[in-house]
Amino acid sequence: MNVSAPFIARPVATSLLGIAVLLAGLLGYSRLPVSPLPQVDFPTIQVTTQLPGANPDIVASLVTASLERQFGQIPALQTMSSQSSFGLSQITLQFDLDRDIDAAAQDVQSAINASAATLPRNLPYPPVYSKVNPADAPVMILALTSKTTSLRAMSDMADTLIGPRLSEISGVGHVSIEGGIKPAIRIQADLGRLGANRLGLEDLRLAIVGANVAGAKGSLDGARQSYTIDANDQILSADAYKKIVVAYRNDAPILLGDIARVVEGLENSRTGGWYQGEPAVVIDVQRQPGANIIATVDLLKKELPRLARALPAGVELKAVHDRTDAIRASIHDVQFTLVLATILVVLVVFLFLRTLRATLIAAVALPLSIVATFGVMYLCGFSLDNLSLMALTIGTGFIVDDAIVMIENIVRKMESGMKPLRAAFAGAREIGFTVISLTVSLIAVFIPLLFMTGLVGRMFREFALTLSIAVVVSAVVSLTLTPMMCGRLLKPKAEGSDASHEAAEATGWMLSFYDRTLRWAIDREFLMLMVTAGTLALTIWLYVIAPKGFLPLQDNSLLDVVVEAAPDASFAQMTRLQDKTAEMFRADPDVRGVVSVLGVGTLNATPNVGRLAVTLRPLDERKATAIQIAERLRAHANEIGANLYVKPVQDIQIGTRSSRSQYQYTLAGADADEV
Numbered sequence: 001m002n003v004s005a006p007f008i009a010r011p012v013a014t015s016l017l018g019i020a021v022l023l024a025g026l027l028g029y030s031r032l033p034v035s036p037l038p039q040v041d042f043p044t045i046q047v048t049t050q051l052p053g054a055n056p057d058i059v060a061s062l063v064t065a066s067l068e069r070q071f072g073q074i075p076a077l078q079t080m081s082s083q084s085s086f087g088l089s090q091i092t093l094q095f096d097l098d099r100d101i102d103a104a105a106q107d108v109q110s111a112i113n114a115s116a117a118t119l120p121r122n123l124p125y126p127p128v129y130s131k132v133n134p135a136d137a138p139v140m141i142l143a144l145t146s147k148t149t150s151l152r153a154m155s156d157m158a159d160t161l162i163g164p165r166l167s168e169i170s171g172v173g174h175v176s177i178e179g180g181i182k183p184a185i186r187i188q189a190d191l192g193r194l195g196a197n198r199l200g201l202e203d204l205r206l207a208i209v210g211a212n213v214a215g216a217k218g219s220l221d222g223a224r225q226s227y228t229i230d231a232n233d234q235i236l237s238a239d240a241y242k243k244i245v246v247a248y249r250n251d252a253p254i255l256l257g258d259i260a261r262v263v264e265g266l267e268n269s270r271t272g273g274w275y276q277g278e279p280a281v282v283i284d285v286q287r288q289p290g291a292n293i294i295a296t297v298d299l300l301k302k303e304l305p306r307l308a309r310a311l312p313a314g315v316e317l318k319a320v321h322d323r324t325d326a327i328r329a330s331i332h333d334v335q336f337t338l339v340l341a342t343i344l345v346v347l348v349v350f351l352f353l354r355t356l357r358a359t360l361i362a363a364v365a366l367p368l369s370i371v372a373t374f375g376v377m378y379l380c381g382f383s384l385d386n387l388s389l390m391a392l393t394i395g396t397g398f399i400v401d402d403a404i405v406m407i408e409n410i411v412r413k414m415e416s417g418m419k420p421l422r423a424a425f426a427g428a429r430e431i432g433f434t435v436i437s438l439t440v441s442l443i444a445v446f447i448p449l450l451f452m453t454g455l456v457g458r459m460f461r462e463f464a465l466t467l468s469i470a471v472v473v474s475a476v477v478s479l480t481l482t483p484m485m486c487g488r489l490l491k492p493k494a495e496g497s498d499a500s501h502e503a504a505e506a507t508g509w510m511l512s513f514y515d516r517t518l519r520w521a522i523d524r525e526f527l528m529l530m531v532t533a534g535t536l537a538l539t540i541w542l543y544v545i546a547p548k549g550f551l552p553l554q555d556n557s558l559l560d561v562v563v564e565a566a567p568d569a570s571f572a573q574m575t576r577l578q579d580k581t582a583e584m585f586r587a588d589p590d591v592r593g594v595v596s597v598l599g600v601g602t603l604n605a606t607p608n609v610g611r612l613a614v615t616l617r618p619l620d621e622r623k624a625t626a627i628q629i630a631e632r633l634r635a636h637a638n639e640i641g642a643n644l645y646v647k648p649v650q651d652i653q654i655g656t657r658s659s660r661s662q663y664q665y666t667l668a669g670a671d672a673d674e675v
Contacts, residue, residue, distance in 0.1 A: 004428035007480040008421070014484045018368060018477075025371035028378030034294040035383045036327045038462040040455055042078070042094050043101040044289050045108050046174070047071075049089040049127040051120060052268070060084035066118040067091055067127060070111035076104070085606050089127075097458055101131050101289055132173030132286045137558065139297055141321040141595060141613055142283040142304075143275035148314040151279050152183050152266055157315065158281045162307055166285055169303060171296030173288035178597040179273015179281050185238050186265040193259040197249055204260065207246040211235065238262045270571045270607065271599030275320065277582065282320075282595050282613075292383065297324045320593050321615045326556040329619065334389040341396045342366055349400065358407050361485045365403035366396065368481070369474040376469045382462050391467040398442055398471055402435050402478035410486040424487030432479060439475040443468045555619065555626040559633075561585070561612035569608045574598055578610045584636050585614050590622040590629050 007014045049063050064084045068091065071080055076099040082091040095104050112127050119127075144154050144162070159182055163175045189204060217229035235241055242257030256262065273282040287296050301319075308317050345366060350359040370392055382388055409431040413423035449457070449464035521528050563581050565574055575598060582596045595613040597604065604611060616626060624632070 002425065002429040003432050004479050004483045005425060008424050008428065008484045008487050011484050011488055014481055018364075018481045021372045021375075022368055025368075025373070025375040028375035029371065029384075032374060032378050033292040033383045034328070034331055035292055035385045036330060037385050038383065038387055038459050039292070040097070040458040042097060042289065042455070043099045043104050043131075044095070045093045045101070045105060045129050045131055047089075047091040047093070047108065047112070047127050047129045049119075049123070050087060050125055051089070051123060052087045054087055056084045056086060059087065059089050062120050063089040063123075063127075064091065066115050067112070069118075070115045071108070074104070074107045074111060086600060088600055097455070105129065105131055130174035130286075131288045136286060136289075137323060137556075137560070138284040138321075138613075139287045139293055139323045140285045140300055140319060141615075142285065143273075143318045143320050143595060144281040144283065144315065145275055145278055145318065146315040149312065151179075151281070152264070154281045154315060155179075155266060156183050157311065158283060161310065162283060162317070165303060165307060166283070166300065169296065169299045171287050171291035171299065172285060173291070174286045176284045176286070177281060178284065179271060179279075179599075182267045184265060184267040185235075185241055186263050186269070187241065187256070188261040188263070190259055190261070197247065197254055197259060199247060199254070199259065204246060204256070207244055207256065208241070211244045212241075238264045268599065272575065272578075272597075274579075274582065274596040275318070276586065276593060277579070280595075282597050293327060294324055297322060320595050321558055321613060323556065323558070325618065330386060331384060331389070334386055334393070338370070338389055338393045338396075341393050342370065345396050345400050349404065353404075353407070355490075357489050357491065358411065358486075361407055361482055361489060362400055362403045364485065365474065365477050365482050366400045369399045369470060369477050370396070372473045372477070373466065373470040376473065377466060380465065380469075382466065385462075387459065387463045388466045391463045392470055395467045395470045398467075399474040402438060402474050403482045405435060405438070406431055406478045406482045407486060410483065410490065414490060414492050420490045420492070421487040423490075424483045427486070428479070428483040435475055435478055439471055442471045557616040557618060557626065559612075559614035559616065559626065559630065561614055563610040563612065565608045567606075567608050571599070571607065574608065574610055578612075581610075582612055585612065585633065588629065588633065588636070590617050590624055591615070592617045 007017075047067060049067070051059055051063055054062070060082075064082045067089070068080065068082060071077065071091065071093055074093070076096045077093060078096050079094045080091065081094075082089065084090075093104075093108065095101070108129050112129070116126075142162075144158055146154060155177070158177045163177055166172055166175045187204070187208070189201060194200065194204070211233065212235045213233040219229060220227040235244075239262075241262045242255060244256040245253045246256055246259065247254050273280050275282070285300060287293060304317060304319065311317060346359065346363045349362045350356070353359055353362070373392065377383075377388065406428065410420075410423050410427035413427045414420060418426065446464035446468050449460050451457070452460065561581070563574075563578055565577055569577075578596055578598050582594045585591050585594045591614055593615040595615075596610065597612075598610040600607050616622065616629060622629075
């Protein structure tokens with residue numbers, strides 16, 4: 001049976017089929033999403049609850065424990081971790097890989113509703129959830145700055161305009177606003193005047209609650225008309241709060257403004273955000289697990305100019321860090337490597353086949369197989385990432401093997417005296433089964449990867465399938481297009497021609513050298529066995545001592561810094577320590593920008609911890625790597641009396657927020673000890 005015969009006999013149809021496959025592959029390539037790694041994120045949801053004023057024990061017993069009892073009943077929940085701090089509860093729920101995150105979010109909302117009866121009644125806001133992995137680095141960091149607008153006004157813009165607009169973008173899982181929260185009226189009681197009027201803080205609270213009510217007042221119904229009373233007792237300004245009557249003493253009203261200082265401020269005044277040393281509202285945008293990073297960031301970039309036009313004059317919205325810059329550069333490098341590997345393979349084929357026509361046939365089969373693989377990858381829902389492109393780079397040698405085997409057999413038939421077309425039929429019939437068996441044997445190597453479970457199995461499944469698809473496509477091309485081109489393009493070599501003689505001389509020294517070394521090795525059997533045993537032993541020893549990890553470290557031009565002081569450090573002391581650290585980082589020539597966040601929030605669980613996001617210059621603008629810069633900053637930290645601890649983390653993050661970025665630091669030292 002000759003599988004290739006119908007294609008050899010119909011050159012026009014086979015050529016059109018090859019062109020159609022090429023166009024389909026190019027179309028699939030243009031639509032493939034781009035990402036650093038295959039989409040292997042665990043469906044993760046974070047639930048945040050605020051109870052201002054409560055200590056960690058109260059938050060853990062009244063809020064966290066109440067929610068955990070309900071969350072524990074959700075199906076397919078793999079792990080649940082929680083963190084309770086002053087006024088804040090954060091619970092991270094991680095589901096099985098096969099769990100749909102939208103369905104999991106519905107179960108989480110149902111659990112939150114079921115726990116409403118056991119939660120404290122004085123919660124200012126209900127528990128909120130976000131479909132985001134808290135350990136994952138932000139895909140984009142924005143800073144809202146202004147020299148003319150107050151931080152309170154910018155916080156309101158970020159909370160009411162920027163945050164909701166960005167959250168609506170497809171792929172965005174959570175938008176966290178740091179350095180400024182919602183505006184609020186702050187009432188600072190004068191304890192001396194309270195005592196003089198025989199009043200306590202509870203009297204103050206009851207008076208404020210009684211006078212500040214937002215509710216329906218009813219309606220007036222007449223014979224012909226009906227009126228709805230739209231009066232509202234909710235107080236919105238500080239001046240109106242000052243006129244609240246707290247109590248009566250000696251038949252005279254005591255107003256809130258007489259016994260307390262009422263000012264307009266923020267809900268939490270012990271938070272702060274800075275960009276390049278200037279006060280700013282910092283906005284971290286995190287993607288939803290499973291969403292494509294490149295597509296999400298592209299949508300964010302389209303939305304930023306619209307948001308900038310909606311802001312008042314003097315307010316700037318700056319993109320501080322774009323995580324996709326390093327991803328795009330990495331993908332570009334791998335693509336260049338793939339193209340270079342293809343060119344080198346074709347050159348090697350030309351060197352050993354010694355004929356331009358045969359090399360042309362192999363040069364058509366190799367890129368056609370790779371391009372056609374892109375089309376199948378699109379149908380399978382894969383992406384252009386480092387692993388899939390690496391699979392194609394590695395597979396260039398496998399892909400061209402089938403075509404070379406087919407060409408060599410047909411050329412052998414031609415050298416025995418057959419005409420090119422007849423040699424193509426006979427050679428394809430003899431070698432067809434060999435090509436199929438080679439393909440099956442190569443695919444069998446990757447079968448164990450296809451059955452691996454968990455995160456590792458999900459990641460390398462795309463690698464194995466991409467390489468398997470490329471091998472299968474190359475076998476199909478070698479059984480159809482390659483023999484047809486051999487029958488139409490190849491010509492018998494003229495005996496003793498100059499081209500044949502020059503080609504033989506070009507590779508003759510290689511064959512001669514191989515012949516001499518092979519004979520030398522065969523004559524020394526015992527020595528070769530000892531070399532083999534030594535190589536095996538050395539390989540095992542190197543495997544044992546070699547450092548191991550899930551993924552190699554990457555330079556993403558972003559450093560995540562943690563500033564930690566003593567537990568009783570005041571906000572003023574933390575601000576001084578944070579400013580000193582940020583100034584040290586900004587002085588480094590390889591640092592492009594520094595974002596600083598201080599205070600309890602989604603980033604910092606405790607008030608004695610601050611964070612800095614240090615954006616480095618692009619790789620082509622600096623000579624040092626991120627790790628080398630970290631070592632240099634460590635030395636600078638020692639000069640100011642601080643210790644710097646570096647913890648590299650991977651692109652795929654599994655765990656707590658403390659390992660969410662590319663490099664993590666813990667800063668402590670003389671300044672922290674002075675507190």
